[in-house]
Amino acid sequence: AQSVTQLGSHVSVSEGALVLLRCNYSSSVPPYLFWYVQYPNQGLQLLLKYTSAATLVKGINGFEAEFKKSETSFHLTKPSAHMSDAAEYFCAVSDGLSGNQFYFGTGTSLTVIP
Amino acid sequence: NAGVTQTPKFQVLKTGQSMTLQCAQDMNHEYMSWYRQDPGMGLRLIHYSVGAGITDQGEVPNGYNVSRSTTEDFPLRLLSAAPSQTSVYFCASSYTQTGGAGYTFGSGTRLTVV
Numbered sequence: 128a129q130s131v132t133q134l135g136s137h138v139s140v141s142e143g144a145l146v147l148l149r150c151n152y153s154s155s156v157p158p159y160l161f162w163y164v165q166y167p168n169q170g171l172q173l174l175l176k177y178t179s180a181a182t183l184v185k186g187i188n189g190f191e192a193e194f195k196k197s198e199t200s201f202h203l204t205k206p207s208a209h210m211s212d213a214a215e216y217f218c219a220v221s222d223g224l225s226g227n228q229f230y231f232g233t234g235t236s237l238t239v240i241p
Numbered sequence: 242n243a244g245v246t247q248t249p250k251f252q253v254l255k256t257g258q259s260m261t262l263q264c265a266q267d268m269n270h271e272y273m274s275w276y277r278q279d280p281g282m283g284l285r286l287i288h289y290s291v292g293a294g295i296t297d298q299g300e301v302p303n304g305y306n307v308s309r310s311t312t313e314d315f316p317l318r319l320l321s322a323a324p325s326q327t328s329v330y331f332c333a334s335s336y337t338q339t340g341g342a343g344y345t346f347g348s349g350t351r352l353t354v355v
Binding site for chain 2: 136161163168169170171172173176217228229231232233234
């Protein structure tokens with residue numbers, strides 16, 4: 128079975144500061160890992176994904192995430208926060224089996240302080 | 242490039258009423274799914290389908306029915322609406338056979354049951 132834990136339901140950073148959103152997963156097989164972003168009153172958009180190629184994955188809007196198997200983590204980072212980064216972020220895991228079923232974390236709401 | 246289209250965007254139902262949430266995709270995706278999003282609980286899988294004529298239950302299927310008569314459409318039916326079904330509903334699709342394929346989400350249906 129797969130599961131995802133996102134540490135911190137709310138994170139606040141100052142504009143220009145480092146963004147770090149934490150995600151730990153459990154998976155019985157090599158996982159596929161994803162980060163999605165949800166802006167207010169919108170659907171989820173794919174930020175980036177890890178599919179067993181490079182462990183450091185670069186996504187859209189300057190975000191990146193590093194897959195660390197030993198720590199079962201896939202934390203999302205951005206060097207310098209922008210006001211437009213304020214949104215809800217979801218980490219998800221899939222084993223690529225079971226019809227590509229995903230398991231989502233409970234989300235982290237990011238606030239950017241001017 | 243419509244992607245995943247959900248209708249309606251907003252709906253208010255009275256307890257006991259039934260209704261169907263529509264979902265259509267034009268990407269020839271085999272896999273389609275329905276999630277509900279509730280504060281603090283992330284996204285929970287209701288039902289999913291790996292192809293036309295095939296459906297299965299997710300984490301929270303009670304009170305919902307689905308069918309998949311075509312590749313494009315995956316409607317979600319509420320049999321007898323209850324206040325506990327007040328939520329935001331998202332439809333998502335992906336290619337099934339390519340492991341690690343990300344989901345494409347619709348923009349959501351905000352349902353209130355009074």
